[in-house]
Amino acid sequence: MTIYNPMRELPASAGYKKGDVLVLCGELFGRGYANGIVEEARAKGMTIIGATVGRRDADGTLRALNGEELAAAEEFLGGRIINVPLEAGFDMEPAADGRSPLDQLKGVKADDWDKVRLDWDGIEQSRSRGVARFSAALGAFAAELAQLIPPGANVLFVHTMAGGIPRARIFMPLLNRVFKGQGERFLSSEAFWNSDLGQLCRISFDEVTADTLSHLIDATEEVRERIAAAGGRVSYAAYGYHGTEVLIDGVYTWQSYTPYLQGWAKMRLEEAATAAWERGIKATVYNSPEIQTNSSGLFLGVEISLYPFLTALEREEGGALFRQVAQECRSLLKEGASLDALLSGANDYLASPLMVQFRDFDGWPLHNTPEQAEQMLSCATELLGLNANPKEIVCAALSRAVFTGVGRLMFDSSWQPAAPVFWLNHDIVAKRLAAG
Numbered sequence: 001m002t003i004y005n006p007m008r009e010l011p012a013s014a015g016y017k018k019g020d021v022l023v024l025c026g027e028l029f030g031r032g033y034a035n036g037i038v039e040e041a042r043a044k045g046m047t048i049i050g051a052t053v054g055r056r057d058a059d060g061t062l063r064a065l066n067g068e069e070l071a072a073a074e075e076f077l078g079g080r081i082i083n084v085p086l087e088a089g090f091d092m093e094p095a096a097d098g099r100s101p102l103d104q105l106k107g108v109k110a111d112d113w114d115k116v117r118l119d120w121d122g123i124e125q126s127r128s129r130g131v132a133r134f135s136a137a138l139g140a141f142a143a144e145l146a147q148l149i150p151p152g153a154n155v156l157f158v159h160t161m162a163g164g165i166p167r168a169r170i171f172m173p174l175l176n177r178v179f180k181g182q183g184e185r186f187l188s189s190e191a192f193w194n195s196d197l198g199q200l201c202r203i204s205f206d207e208v209t210a211d212t213l214s215h216l217i218d219a220t221e222e223v224r225e226r227i228a229a230a231g232g233r234v235s236y237a238a239y240g241y242h243g244t245e246v247l248i249d250g251v252y253t254w255q256s257y258t259p260y261l262q263g264w265a266k267m268r269l270e271e272a273a274t275a276a277w278e279r280g281i282k283a284t285v286y287n288s289p290e291i292q293t294n295s296s297g298l299f300l301g302v303e304i305s306l307y308p309f310l311t312a313l314e315r316e317e318g319g320a321l322f323r324q325v326a327q328e329c330r331s332l333l334k335e336g337a338s339l340d341a342l343l344s345g346a347n348d349y350l351a352s353p354l355m356v357q358f359r360d361f362d363g364w365p366l367h368n369t370p371e372q373a374e375q376m377l378s379c380a381t382e383l384l385g386l387n388a389n390p391k392e393i394v395c396a397a398l399s400r401a402v403f404t405g406v407g408r409l410m411f412d413s414s415w416q417p418a419a420p421v422f423w424l425n426h427d428i429v430a431k432r433l434a435a436g
């Protein structure tokens with residue numbers, strides 16, 4: 001169990017400079033968290049080297065990016081991409097009998113989800129083959145990387161990988177009910193998690209969200225030693241999630257999105273960083289606030305915890321930046337809607353008596369209940385309805401502010417990392433933005 005370790009003091013500015021290297025382990029998407037730290041590295045003139053998860057052809061073959069895809073990805077990243085497909089997971093990996101986990105789930109009907117019985121020997125064979133494939137790919141990635149790092153450079157590895165929902169058809173309708181279902185459509189996350197399908201998700205989340213960091217640390221051992229021998233620093237920074245302190249009734253209070261089924265994998269990620277730290281490797285998981293990205297789209301309601309960031313920004317900065325973000329948010333609301341209504345709606349939900357029992361740090365991650373789902377999803381829908389255009393929402397502006405602040409904190413903290421796990425709550429993120 002990780003000890004709660006919120007970052008309360010701003011770290012000193014990092015000493016990274018031109019010629020130092022940021023290695024982004026995970027693909028960069030437009031709204032993703034990694035944009036913050038990449039922007040920061042770019043501003044300091046660092047060389048940026050990226051990765052790709054690769055692409056799947058129609059027949060399921062995993063391949064590197066083609067010329068066009070690579071050019072577009074490199075342009076977006078502003079750096080070179082090592083074109084080795086780093087897709088983690090094992091859902092399409094055949095077991096000894098040739099059947100992959102997806103094959104095992106072919107033709108299963110949504111109504112029969114709780115009757116599925118998986119062949120666990122086959123799943124384990126697929127899992128270990130997936131690990132072998134991913135580790136081999138990471139080995140090839142590290143070998144290319146070694147050629148690209150100038151002697152004496154400091155190197156910051158940034159791990160962004162998370163995911164692992166098996167790509168069988170059965171999962172999306174089910175998970176939509178777990179995360180977005182209310183009334184008749186409600187599905188207990190606990191019932192799902194305890195089913196064979198839930199257990200398959202658990203193993204897959206562990207692989208993609210957590211073990212990728214351990215594999216990365218292992219695969220880059222030689223590179224790491226070479227950098228250190230040439231006098232460079234090496235740090236690993238990874239994004240975690242383990243709830244966030246946000247302003248509730250004017251007090252910074254730890255809360256979490258429920259049901260966060262990736263939570264067990266995120267704690268395993270913390271353990272991976274802690275184990276590496278104990279071996280003298282500077283690996284740190286930064287537990288970061290809820291924002292809207294490609295990956296968080298499934299978790300309707302996660303954005304309710306993001307709205308009070310505006311209040312935190314007002315408290316910690318309260319100047320030109322706050323006014324600019326508030327104005328941007330205001331301009332996205334529909335006629336007759338106000339920021340006050342948005343913020344008080346979010347606060348009413350977060351402060352409601354029902355939610356208090358969900359602020360159980362030791363019991364985290366908690367499962368959903370019909371009442372909690374009802375309350376969260378109706379509040380989420382009501383607040384999203386305050387935007388004029390569902391495609392351009394207040395959450396995007398707030399997410400940008402948060403990932404910028406988080407990126408700066410992770411960047412600075414990585415220069416001289418002080419612990420294997422930190423929580424970056426709304427207070428410190430807003431303070432970092434206030435510091436410019």
Ligand SMILES: NC(=O)c1ccc[n+]([C@@H]2O[C@H](COP(=O)([O-])OP(=O)(O)OC[C@H]3O[C@@H](n4cnc5c(N)ncnc54)[C@H](O)[C@@H]3O)[C@@H](O)[C@H]2O)c1
Pocket residue numbers: 025026027028029031032033034053086087088089159160161162163164208239240241287288289290291292293294295296302
């Ligand atoms: N969005 C949030 O609210 C939030 C909050 C706290 C932490 N985080 C964490 O931030 C990190 C970045 O996520 P994001 O929300 O910016 O979304 P994102 O979709 O931009 O990033 C997800 C990353 O995971 C990688 N990935 C996905 N499936 C993979 C697979 N099978 N194998 C290897 N890599 C895979 C993608 O390439 C990408 O780099 C993740 O670790 C996420 O858990 C997100």
